[in-house]
Amino acid sequence: MSNSGGGMGSRMQALCEERQREVCAQLSALDGTAFRFDAWQRPGGGGGVSAVLADGPLFEKAGVNVSTVWGELDEAALRRLGGSERSFFATGLSMVLHPRNPFVPTMHANFRYLRRGEDAWFGGGSDLTPMYPQRDDVIAFHAAWKAVCDRHDPGYYPRFKRWCDEYFYLPHRGETRGVGGIFFDDLRGDEEALFAFVADCCAHVLMPYLPLVERHRNDAYGERERRFQLFRRGRYVEFNLVYDRGTAFGLATGGRTESILMSLPPLAAWEYGYTPEPGTAEAQAMTYFAPQDWLGLEATPHAR
Numbered sequence: 001m002s003n004s005g006g007g008m009g010s011r012m013q014a015l016c017e018e019r020q021r022e023v024c025a026q027l028s029a030l031d032g033t034a035f036r037f038d039a040w041q042r043p044g045g046g047g048g049v050s051a052v053l054a055d056g057p058l059f060e061k062a063g064v065n066v067s068t069v070w071g072e073l074d075e076a077a078l079r080r081l082g083g084s085e086r087s088f089f090a091t092g093l094s095m096v097l098h099p100r101n102p103f104v105p106t107m108h109a110n111f112r113y114l115r116r117g118e119d120a121w122f123g124g125g126s127d128l129t130p131m132y133p134q135r136d137d138v139i140a141f142h143a144a145w146k147a148v149c150d151r152h153d154p155g156y157y158p159r160f161k162r163w164c165d166e167y168f169y170l171p172h173r174g175e176t177r178g179v180g181g182i183f184f185d186d187l188r189g190d191e192e193a194l195f196a197f198v199a200d201c202c203a204h205v206l207m208p209y210l211p212l213v214e215r216h217r218n219d220a221y222g223e224r225e226r227r228f229q230l231f232r233r234g235r236y237v238e239f240n241l242v243y244d245r246g247t248a249f250g251l252a253t254g255g256r257t258e259s260i261l262m263s264l265p266p267l268a269a270w271e272y273g274y275t276p277e278p279g280t281a282e283a284q285a286m287t288y289f290a291p292q293d294w295l296g297l298e299a300t301p302h303a304r
Contacts, residue, residue: 009068012092012113016091016092019093020065024064027064033056035053040259046067046071047256055266058104060267063094063097066092068090069255070087085116090112090114090253092110092112099213099217101217107126107128110124122197122198125181125183125184128181130285131285138179145208146295148200149197151200152197156182160182163183165180170243177235231271241264
């Protein structure tokens with residue numbers, strides 16, 4: 001298939017496809033359940049492969065998707081995405097892991113390359129959404145991503161950490177979706193240097209997360225913890241359907257709906273007026289869902 005992504009687009013596509021296979025193999029071995037792989041084609045140009053693990057003992061749902069799409073934006077898409085350039089190319093890897101145990105955090109990651117006309121940029125990141133956050137876990141997750149960022153630019157982590165806090169924020173709830181991580185978009189400049197950074201992120205995408213899975217996968221839980229997990233998953237759904245740029249772009253460009261909405265958990269709940277009882281683990285958990293300086297770097301400039 002031909003596309004307008006150029007050499008960098010082809011390299012990014014190959015990277016995403018390779019990492020999808022590797023990540024699925026790792027997660028399948030961890031869970032003991034096989035992924036289902038669905039190849040799909042997009043009318044107008046491109047397609048992808050969606051890989052979903054469902055109803056496993058560890059992951060209630062895990063999705064690892066690759067898509068490479070191109071074509072011309074219609075009037076409705078232009079209104080939704082802005083700008084006047086109609087031709088586009090986009091390739092990326094995205095994953096969302098929804099564990100069964102409420103004490104194992106949910107994890108999301110996405111890395112992508114986009115081009116509209118002559119303008120091209122990278123985007124991506126990874127963030128953690130624990131239902132019952134543990135400070136040591138949060139610090140370890142952030143420290144691991146800081147190490148990846150620091151290999152390429154010491155200014156990346158403070159900049160992308162703040163960007164993540166701002167992006168994964170639900171203004172109608174006055175809280176963050178989780179405890180953050182890194183997020184970046186519209187990264188332009190030296191494509192070779194930026195590709196090296198994104199490739200490093202892709203290579204280490206599970207590294208900050210798997211130790212947390214092993215630490216908590218056998219934690220005991222009951223109906224109370226399950227109820228709180230479903231409540232917090234509701235927040236996850238609200239963000240993805242109302243604010244997520246990837247969801248908006250995928251729908252606007254005619255992507256495969258099942259793949260776009262792969263990020264949603266299999267079960268979530270909305271209970272009217274739910275408020276955790278003071279002094280409970282659930283009330284303590286809610287104190288984590290606000291931007292915080294997990295690594296003691298608050299004096300570091302955050303300018304984008």
